[in-house]
Amino acid sequence: xxxxxxxxxxxxxxxxxxxxxxxxxxxxxxxxxxxxxxxxxxxxxxxxxxxxxxxxxxxxxxxxxxxxxxxxxxxxxxxxxxxxxxxxxxxxxxxxxxxxxxxxxxxxxxxxx
Amino acid sequence: xxxxxxxxxxxxxxxxxxxxxxxxxxxxxxxxxxxxxxxxxxxxxxxxxxxxxxxxxxxxxxxxxxxxxxxxxxxxxxxxxxxxxxxxxxxxxxxxxxxxxxxxxxxxxxxxxxx
Numbered sequence: 490x491x492x493x494x495x496x497x498x499x500x501x502x503x504x505x506x507x508x509x510x511x512x513x514x515x516x517x518x519x520x521x522x523x524x525x526x527x528x529x530x531x532x533x534x535x536x537x538x539x540x541x542x543x544x545x546x547x548x549x550x551x552x553x554x555x556x557x558x559x560x561x562x563x564x565x566x567x568x569x570x571x572x573x574x575x576x577x578x579x580x581x582x583x584x585x586x587x588x589x590x591x592x593x594x595x596x597x598x599x600x601x602x
Numbered sequence: 603x604x605x606x607x608x609x610x611x612x613x614x615x616x617x618x619x620x621x622x623x624x625x626x627x628x629x630x631x632x633x634x635x636x637x638x639x640x641x642x643x644x645x646x647x648x649x650x651x652x653x654x655x656x657x658x659x660x661x662x663x664x665x666x667x668x669x670x671x672x673x674x675x676x677x678x679x680x681x682x683x684x685x686x687x688x689x690x691x692x693x694x695x696x697x698x699x700x701x702x703x704x705x706x707x708x709x710x711x712x713x714x715x716x717x
Binding site: 522532594602 | 644646704
């Protein structure tokens with residue numbers, strides 16, 4: 490069974506600075522997708538960024554980028570120029586041959602003014 | 603269509619009562635998923651539908667839980683004889699389900715409190 494581990498329960502960063510959230514996963518599959526989802530307080534979960542395992546190039550979406558290390562089974566999220574609106578829970582998730590998403594426990598990110 | 607809609611947003615019920623939640627997915631999405639999220643945890647998969655067919659169920663889905671998607675549009679999740687351990691946020695998500703489109707869109711969830 491796949492597992493996703495987020496080792497940082499909470500993190501904080503100053504506005505305009507850069508922060509990196511860690512995620513590792515375990516799978517025996519070769520083809521899969523990895524995701525970072527953002528869940529603001531009392532609001533719905535939204536997709537931040539996704540990475541296809543067969544692509545070597547790291548995905549980027551504006552201020553968000555990932556460092557995907559397939560051999561190490563590592564998938565970290567870098568947020569540049571942090572904004573107050575980035576304050577949220579961030580979940581790393583895995584999707585393999587099954588349709589279900591497997592989530593980590595999340596990292597609570599606080600951006601301080 | 604403004605996204606995945608869930609109703610109610612909050613539900614408080616007494617232990618032993620039955621509850622039913624509804625999810626309306628994005629209209630063109632043929633896949634619908636239910637997840638459960640307890641405090642301090644990430645969402646855990648419960649079940650998913652492709653159109654009206656329920657294709658996968660988690661072992662978390664005990665016999666007190668049942669989900670339906672009768673016409674391949676909205677879905678309901680019923681919990682019978684609720685227990686305090688059922689208190690959680692129940693999330694619904696939908697996706698197009700094509701091989702190239704793997705993004706799931708989530709609703710705001712139904713928060714269940716069993717007292």
